[in-house]
Amino acid sequence: MDAFKIFETFFTQFNEIQKIGLNNWESVMSTMQNMRISNIHETFDKTVELQEDLIKSSLEFQEKISHFSLDTQRKVWDSYFKMLRRS
Numbered sequence: 001m002d003a004f005k006i007f008e009t010f011f012t013q014f015n016e017i018q019k020i021g022l023n024n025w026e027s028v029m030s031t032m033q034n035m036r037i038s039n040i041h042e043t044f045d046k047t048v049e050l051q052e053d054l055i056k057s058s059l060e061f062q063e064k065i066s067h068f069s070l071d072t073q074r075k076v077w078d079s080y081f082k083m084l085r086r087s
Contacts, residue, residue: 006075010068017061024053 028050 006068006072013064013068014061017057017064021054021057024050024057028053 028046
């Protein structure tokens, strides 16, 4: 797999993660507009839910970045050793 394909795959996955984050943010913002401050328990629950979703999204992103980095390193080293064997 060439470098262009690797980066294309990475940015496609990155774009998907951004879409998920923006969709979550958008749904939370619309929910917040409909919330009544008088119901503090419900507001607290929504806030905790938002924080949980943000952390989950962040961890998923970090996991994908880590996998991408490891996969890229593996491919670089595999290519290096293949090249040495051909010489």
